[in-house]
Amino acid sequence: MPVKPPRPYYVPVANEEQVFKAAYRQGLSVALKGPTGCGKTRFVEAMAHDLDRQLVTVSCHDDLTTADLVGRFLLRGGDTEWVDGPLTRAVRDGAICYLDEVVEARQDTTVVLHPLADHRRQLPIERLGVTLDAAPGFCLVVSYNPGYQSVLKDLKDSTRQRMVAIDFGFPTPEVEEKILVNEAGIGHERAAELVRLGQAIRRLETGGLREVASTRVLIAAGQLIAEGLNPRDAARAAIAGPLTDDSTVTRGLVEMIDVYLADEAITD
Amino acid sequence: METGSAAVDDDGPQRLGLLASALAGRTVAVASGDRGEPAWTDGITVFVDAGECPLRQLESVTVQASLLAGGGLEPDVVRKLVRRPALAKRYLAVEGHRALAAIEELLPYPVRPLIDLDLATRADSPAMSLAVAGGQKIADPPPSFGVIKARNLLASHPSAQQSDMGGTHDPRRKSAKELPELEDADVGAESDVMDPFSSPVGGGGAAGNLLQRLMSRVRQLSGGGSPGADTPTHRSHSGIRGAGMVTSTSAPPSEIDDAGDSEGKGRKYPEWDVHRMRYRHDWCTVHEIDPPQQHGHPFGRPDVHALRRPLTRLGIGLDRCHRQTQGDDIDIDAAVEAQVEMLAGSAPDEAVYLDSLRRRRDLAVLVLLDVSGSSSEAGTFGQTVHEQQRAAAAALTVALHELGDRVALYAYQSQGRSAVHMMPVKRFDDSLDALAMQRLGSLTPGAYSRLGAAIRHGASVITEKAGTSRRLLVVLSDGLAYDHGYERDYGAADARRALGEARRQGIGCLCLTIGAGTDTGELRRVFGSAAHASIPKPRQLPDVIGPLFRAALRSADLRRKVSQ
Numbered sequence: 001m002p003v004k005p006p007r008p009y010y011v012p013v014a015n016e017e018q019v020f021k022a023a024y025r026q027g028l029s030v031a032l033k034g035p036t037g038c039g040k041t042r043f044v045e046a047m048a049h050d051l052d053r054q055l056v057t058v059s060c061h062d063d064l065t066t067a068d069l070v071g072r073f074l075l076r077g078g079d080t081e082w083v084d085g086p087l088t089r090a091v092r093d094g095a096i097c098y099l100d101e102v103v104e105a106r107q108d109t110t111v112v113l114h115p116l117a118d119h120r121r122q123l124p125i126e127r128l129g130v131t132l133d134a135a136p137g138f139c140l141v142v143s144y145n146p147g148y149q150s151v152l153k154d155l156k157d158s159t160r161q162r163m164v165a166i167d168f169g170f171p172t173p174e175v176e177e178k179i180l181v182n183e184a185g186i187g188h189e190r191a192a193e194l195v196r197l198g199q200a201i202r203r204l205e206t207g208g209l210r211e212v213a214s215t216r217v218l219i220a221a222g223q224l225i226a227e228g229l230n231p232r233d234a235a236r237a238a239i240a241g242p243l244t245d246d247s248t249v250t251r252g253l254v255e256m257i258d259v260y261l262a263d264e265a266i267t268d
Numbered sequence: 269m270e271t272g273s274a275a276v277d278d279d280g281p282q283r284l285g286l287l288a289s290a291l292a293g294r295t296v297a298v299a300s301g302d303r304g305e306p307a308w309t310d311g312i313t314v315f316v317d318a319g320e321c322p323l324r325q326l327e328s329v330t331v332q333a334s335l336l337a338g339g340g341l342e343p344d345v346v347r348k349l350v351r352r353p354a355l356a357k358r359y360l361a362v363e364g365h366r367a368l369a370a371i372e373e374l375l376p377y378p379v380r381p382l383i384d385l386d387l388a389t390r391a392d393s394p395a396m397s398l399a400v401a402g403g404q405k406i407a408d409p410p411p412s413f414g415v416i417k418a419r420n421l422l423a424s425h426p427s428a429q430q431s432d433m434g435g436t437h438d439p440r441r442k443s444a445k446e447l448p449e450l451e452d453a454d455v456g457a458e459s460d461v462m463d464p465f466s467s468p469v470g471g472g473g474a475a476g477n478l479l480q481r482l483m484s485r486v487r488q489l490s491g492g493g494s495p496g497a498d499t500p501t502h503r504s505h506s507g508i509r510g511a512g513m514v515t516s517t518s519a520p521p522s523e524i525d526d527a528g529d530s531e532g533k534g535r536k537y538p539e540w541d542v543h544r545m546r547y548r549h550d551w552c553t554v555h556e557i558d559p560p561q562q563h564g565h566p567f568g569r570p571d572v573h574a575l576r577r578p579l580t581r582l583g584i585g586l587d588r589c590h591r592q593t594q595g596d597d598i599d600i601d602a603a604v605e606a607q608v609e610m611l612a613g614s615a616p617d618e619a620v621y622l623d624s625l626r627r628r629r630d631l632a633v634l635v636l637l638d639v640s641g642s643s644s645e646a647g648t649f650g651q652t653v654h655e656q657q658r659a660a661a662a663a664l665t666v667a668l669h670e671l672g673d674r675v676a677l678y679a680y681q682s683q684g685r686s687a688v689h690m691m692p693v694k695r696f697d698d699s700l701d702a703l704a705m706q707r708l709g710s711l712t713p714g715a716y717s718r719l720g721a722a723i724r725h726g727a728s729v730i731t732e733k734a735g736t737s738r739r740l741l742v743v744l745s746d747g748l749a750y751d752h753g754y755e756r757d758y759g760a761a762d763a764r765r766a767l768g769e770a771r772r773q774g775i776g777c778l779c780l781t782i783g784a785g786t787d788t789g790e791l792r793r794v795f796g797s798a799a800h801a802s803i804p805k806p807r808q809l810p811d812v813i814g815p816l817f818r819a820a821l822r823s824a825d826l827r828r829k830v831s832q
Contacts, residue, residue: 030649065624067596075603075620078610127597173373193377200290200374248702259287259326259376 009182010039010046011175016166020047023164029117029140031160034168037214041145043168044098053137054095056086060105063088066112070125082128091116091123094137102142103155110159116140117162172200176215184222190231194218197235197260201243201253213239231261282315284329288314291333291374298329307332309413310424311341316414316581323378327412330379331364338367340394341421348398348416355484358401361409366391382410401541467618469499537724539685542761552685552721559679559691559701562710569705570659572667574807578814579667582631582821588624595623631821632674632696632727632734637661638745639679639691640717645746645784652715655743656783660691660806662708664742664813667702674734677708680714684752688721696733716751719794720744723777727770739775746784747791756790763794776820782806 023030023190024047032040043055058069071085090097102110117120121134142163144155171179180191191219201213217239224234240253281298301307301315307328308315314332316325325826333498335341340363349356368375369388385728387406391397399404536550589595591602599622604614643654661677668675676696682688691711694704723741730739750759768778783790792800798819801812 025692063625065596072596075598075606078607080598196374196376200287200376201292203290203374204286238430246701249286255283256287256290258379259284262377 005049007049008042008045009179010042011171011173011179013169014041014170016168017047019166021051024051024139027139029142029163031155031163031165032143032168033140033146034143034167035170035214035218036211038168039215040168040225041098044096044143048096050107051096051137053139054090054093055098056090056095057098057100058086059100060102060109062104062106064105064107064109067127069109069112070123071127073127087112087116088123088125088132091132091134091138094135094263095207096139096141099140099142101144103144110156113140113142114162118161133181135172144173152214170198170202170215175220179215180218180222183219185226186222189221190225192229193194193261194221194235197239197257200256200260201239211243213243217242230263232257232263235261273389280318281314281325282331284314284316284325287326287376287519288329288333291330291371292336294336296333296336305410308420308822309336309341310412310417310418310420311336312424324680326376327379327382327410328373328414329415331368331382334367334375335360335364335416338363338394338399339721340364340367342394343422345394345398346416346418346421349416350422350602351418355401356418357408358406359398360416361406362387362391362400363394363397364409364413366394366397374741382412382699458657471748534686535725535728537721539720539766540762542758552688552718552724553680554690554721554725556690556692559693559707560712561707561708570663570666571672573812575663575667575813576671578671578810579671579817582814582817588622590622591617591619592621592623592625593619595621597622629672630736631668631738631740632730632736633664633668633676633740633742634696634730634734635664635675635677636722636726636741636743636745637677637679637693637772638681638717638719639711639713640681641714642717643746643784644713651783652713653746653784654667654711657712658747658807659706660782660809661744662705663809665694666700672768672831674736675700676729676733677704678722678726678729679711680717680725681713682718682721682751683715685718685721685754688725689715690725694723696729696735716754717745718751719745719759720754720766723763723766723770727766727773727775730775733774737774739824740817740820741770741775741777743777743779743795744782745779745791746781747788760790760794767795771824774824776817776824778816778820780809780812780816782809 001081002007020030020043026171027065036246040196044057045055058064067085069085069087071083071088072084073080074083075081077215084092087097089095099105101111117135117140120140122131123134131152170176173192176195176198177188177191180186180194184191186194195218198213198215198218220230220242221235221238224238229237236254240250240257243253244250278353280300282300283298285296285298288298296309296577297313299313299315300318302501302578303317303319305315305317307325309332314329318325320328342788345359347358354791365388368379369385372380372383375383376477392401431736443821534553534555537552538547538549539551540546541548590599592599601618602617605621606618610616639654643657644652646652665675665677675694675695676698677692677693679693680689691707692698693707693711694700698704726741730741750756754762770777776799777795778799779791779801781791781800783804783806784802788800788802792802794800799816801816803809803812
């Protein structure tokens with residue numbers, strides 16, 4: 001038997017772990033809401049690890065069709081052959097199926113989730129003419145980013161109401177500092193500086209930024225620093241660069257980086 | 269980067285704008301103030317002396333932005349500081365420390381030593397700071413705290429509600445430069461009862477309102493009067509300009525009717541003379557002039573998510589495509605053929621699937637924004653029509669740009685037939701960056717508008733620059749405006765004619781009116797009821813935009829097919 005890999009690093013912010021596990025035991029579907037890079041995917045990985053289930057992840061995009069999720073016939077020589085899609089596989093195996101950024105998928109695609117997400121827990125496969133009952137242990141998890149305001153409306157109400165929702169925000173400064181120290185392997189003081197910079201950038205609402213500095217970009221900056229890069233250079237590459245292409249905004253961000261991050265190395 | 273102590277213009281205090289916005293929790297600009305003056309803010313911009321050392325500048329910006337964040341510069345408190353500089357100084361000392369401490373976990377390390385915790389703990393709200401400042405002896409704040417200029421804060425406050433961040437702020441800043449001298453001088457001048465709220469400098473005051481009301485009368489007058497009797501030619505320029513709550517300094521160079529000798533030759537366009545039923549050739553001259561570029565007009569990135577949905581679906585329906593190499597279903601015909609070929613001994617075609625694919629986006633949109641004087645009238649929800657139209661124009665442009673469509677945004681106004689001004693905020697090939705947004709933010713309404721010439725020029729810009737087969741012209745206007753020799757009936761007929769020309773070239777045309785209280789029936793008749801919508805708020809744009817765009821595109825498609 002293979003050795004179980006270590007638990008993915010996840011620090012709970014509130015009661016999300018209890019809520020998720022309760023919903024899982026009751027066979028409810030879960031919707032994770034939160035901005036990009038705040039730890040939704042990591043959370044699902046940690047939960048799958050805790051519950052000892054396989055995790056099937058599908059990144060949704062706007063050309064995702066029902067067939068992409070459920071499966072399709074392929075032609076092999078003179079015969080047709082059915083190939084399961086990721087959703088069907090998860091239903092058969094009793095895995096946790098995680099649909100990342102589910103609102104990106106077309107609405108007619110998400111309808112296939114309805115019988116799965118409610119008490120029926122069934123997946124009808126039209127092309128095969130069969131209806132699969134979900135294996136025990138199957139759990140449907142979707143995530144989306146309510147920062148795109150209209151998106152809340154875009155997930156159909158009939159889909160939304162079949163889910164238990166867990167809200168994610170960016171972690172508190174103390175927790176975020178801890179995450180940075182653990183993930184990037186940098187000292188506490190350095191992490192505190194980065195967190196402070198991130199907090200300041202998150203207060204910018206109309207600064208020309210589409211998305212604010214997520215925990216993910218802070219970790220990336222921390223990783224670069226851990227590799228020996230000057231903190232300011234690291235932050236420029238990992239924070240200012242990804243957040244905007246606009247030269248004026250970049251300039252402002254660089255200025256903030258210079259103000260918040262010390263140039264000389266803090267003795268760790 | 270080395271921020272040299274001898275800060276040049278490029279490295280001036282403006283660079284701290286983003287930091288100030290982050291600390292204040294709202295959009296704030298930073299500009300260099302007068303040399304030797306302490307730092308201060310009018311609530312929209314923080315002014316610091318560019319000659320100070322970078323750390324000092326940083327401290328000043330931090331303190332002023334913290335004051336804004338902590339609510340310490342709200343009018344109800346600041347009003348009590350007018351003409352009481354000693355109290356204002358003590359208040360700044362207490363409230364400054366309190367505000368800094370309140371956002372302590374956000375402050376950069378270099379400025380944290382500024383906080384005097386002893387002072388900071390004495391108050392927990394601006395009102396309490398004021399009480400502390402009034403009752404006790406308090407040491408002067410450190411010089412880097414700057415000063416509170418109560419009057420300037422108040423003067424800019426009502427406008428902050430009425431006309432968010434438009435070009436209207438500029439004159440105020442100019443006037444602010446004169447105020448510092450006054451401020452200390454008139455400490456004892458109790459008799460000087462000046463209500464900042466009705467100050468004509470403030471613009472939102474009684475005089476401004478009066479002028480606005482006068483203006484709206486002008487517009488309605490035409491309903492009953494004889495045609496041409498109300499041509500704006502007879503109205504003085506200053507009346508119309510003033511209604512825009514701007515001084516002419518920030519408006520583009522004004523030219524009188526026959527000022528044809530301006531830079532560049534401009535392009536000539538014909539105009540339809542409805543009275544004689546024939547074109548007047550080369551009648552109008554359109555100049556493309558760069559919009560006035562002013563710093564310190566941050567125009568926030570509009571929220572376009574709601575708009576994206578209806579626009580995404582424009583013209584990119586899913587197609588069921590046969591004979592694909594991969595897809596959802598097996599294409600039976602192709603599969604049978606492949607079998608036959610294989611049995612016959614030749615290599616079969618492997619593309620035997622059906623797939624639904626999106627067509628490539630193929631759309632160019634030119635947005636024409638009416639910035640004639642009438643659009644500076646107050647609209648339905650406090651903001652002026654201009655601001656609402658500008659917000660809608662920004663949202664449309666950003667949304668279409670992000671969807672990968674070709675999009676351009678031009679503003680238009682005119683002063684007679686030889687001076688029709690088109691101001692490219694964003695050309696088709698420009699990138700949509702902060703500069704473009706700044707250009708948009710700097711637009712100030714003024715003068716008149718000659719819709720026909722604007723449409724003709726827009727159509728020719730689209731034809732030359734768009735490079736796509738599906739093309740749309742979107743006019744944002746609050747009503748048929750006038751120009752010298754361009755009265756209501758004449759203008760309507762010419763605009764209708766210009767639309768006909770554009771539509772014959774396969775350009776879909778439509779018109780949006782946002783937030784205008786005026787009668788828009790005339791526009792509806794010119795554009796046709798299917799190509800015009802009038803909505804009270806920019807927020808409702810997503811509801812109407814889909815059907816409007818689709819209808820315009822469909823009719824343009826039809827015409828293009830007929831003409832080909």
